[in-house]
Amino acid sequence: MSHARREDPFLPEHEDITGLIPRGLRISAALAWRFIVVVAALYAVVWVIGYLSVVVIPLSIALLVSALLAPAVQKLVAVRFPRGLATAIVLVAGLAVLGGLLTFVITQFSSGLPQLQQQVNASLDQIKNWLLFGPPHLRQEQIQDFINQAIGFIQNNQASITTTALTTASTVGEILTGFLLTLFITIFFLSGGDGIWTFLVRAVPRRVRNRVDVAGRRGFASLVSYVRATAAVAVVDAVGIGVGLWIMGVPLVIPLATLVFIGAFIPIIGAVITGGVAVLIALVTNGFIGAVIVLAIVIGVMQLESHILQPLLLGRAVKLHPLAVVLAITAGLVAGGIAGALLAVPLLAVLNAGVRSLLHETNPDPAQVDVLKDQAAQPNDAEPGGPKAEIATVGEEEADGSTAEPPKRSGKS
Template identity: 60%
Template sequence: MSAALSWRLLVIAGALVVLGYVAAYFATVVIPVAIALLLSALMGPAVTALVRWRVPRWAATTVVLVGGLALVIGVLTSVVTAFIEGLPDLQKQVTQSLETIRDWLINGPLHLKQEDITGYINQAIEALKANTSVITSGALSTAATVGEILTGFLLVLFTLIFFLHDGQGIWRGILRAVPSRIRDRVDVAGSRGFDSLSSYVKATVLVAVVDAVGIGIGLIAVGVPLAIPLAALVFLGAFIPIVGGLLAGTVAVLVALVANGLVSALIVLVIVVAVMQLESHVLQPLLLGKAVQLHPLAVVVAIVGGLALAGLVGALLSVPVLAVISAAIRSLSSPREVPVEVEPDPAEGAKRA
């Protein structure tokens, strides 16, 4: 019995590893489609609500897409504007901090000489000049990355349009490739998996907003420069469960240390720890715990595995993928269920009439 279970687990693990490497190989296609699926899980309910209000599906899709793009562009514009406005203050405070550090190196316990400090700075400059070719090649690869990001964004937008407008039709097309004897159960499993994904995305957005608002208010109260861009970084980091918000909060602490000194950094550290505790002990169990029935160890292992396979994007997508797979497996292993009837589109009914 144990031997049979062991080889089955090995086969499943091998299949998952192969699928992971195949997905990583075709990452330029898989990642945009996965992001579009996440966005459709977030925007789909709005499209469905508009359709129930007798709005044609194409019009509902257009309204939701345009509204979502306008919201993202508005947020990015405000973040960039706040960054540009706060950069001069940050430069002044960093200069003052560097002067304080220089005075401490000279007058403190190290008793360094001005010539020694100047020599260290000159060595750093020479090292920077010696690695000019590496920096140049990095800039060229960054330019290529910008092109890839633009192509991926267009693919995400194109795929998202079809997911929102004809998601049910795409799913029915996929089900035609499934044997008829198990088609109903696969239909139910797919629906349950997408429902789990939708719940996960909504709960994650709410957790990210709470983290960003809490830490952002603390940064503004302490007087840390670039508070709004740092809060935006916390919001984005919260989409990687457990570790993302903590890393973004660490960046905020470092900025506070460089710009305002040790006392401000300690205050910001207390704020970040308090917000992370709120997330871990209140928001995660109440929101994500109900949306995604996953053990914290499974979440951490999924994040590390996704990071190893596809970098930051893999860490971002690993938990929702695991949530969908877990919900689908639970559905397939439960007693036989009847597929959930999808409410017909009023626009389609009007066309038939």
């Protein structure tokens, strides 16, 4: 049969020609179509998330806020406060602090605008004098023509500017709606988050339920550690850069420090952008030398953050490679804009802790995981009965000179 098959280049239609295809090509084809299916599924998930962004973004932000406020709620519960009352106290206190900070920032911004306007006008006069009497040697008519062209451009694009203003107004309405939805979800997460998670885990098959339960809890523990450490780093960044701007006499110190605080929640990229804004304002108001000094202050604070604060505060609980962080932020920015960039790294931290738990833990116990402790984000690699524990036991027996029969395998895998 095989000899006849070699002589005849054409095979009957009923014969299977799979055996004639090289094994490497068959494996590549099998991997290729599976890869295409996975990519299509991921694309569908991303599309659904984008379509439901009005719900997904408030839900994600509520999860971040819950991770930040959960330790405070738990401390009140530990001193015999009912969980509902503890949630109400923490949320009211948080809203009061947030409202006070916003009021203070807006007041400082309004009071600092006149000084900024004066300094900008003075800088524009210096630029104009340099254009007239410096190396360019421009005439007054040329500068006036340029100003007239700028005014004409604004007048010609007045319709688009008005449309942008209306779009901004609708965006403000969406932000207000999202804020209320976030607050509503946060209340339920803080008051009954454990019950919600237990209900969701019931949908998982029983044989892997504990592993999924523990993986989710370790993911949330990683999120708690990340949010807590990032908030501390943001405070240090804002205070350090704010003090430097105040010493240099740069206007709008409080609004700029607040901007730095918010930007710190987007690792690496956020600090660069907000620090660049501070340097630009220093350049306009304090000149080139002042901008260079502010740039040195920003770089110094960023070095303190990356080499001391983040390793000290995040530690092993949220250990992410800088390349993974940058790629996650870039992907989040492309997929979801600013909100995507803000949520990309926390999502990566949760997935990192959850996947490590699924891969390394064989007999997990959900009752042993305290999500408010940094150590809970780490999987227990060597568990009783786990692979590493068996290896350690065999090693100890060999060291004692005793021999033992290897454990018998059952017929079921």
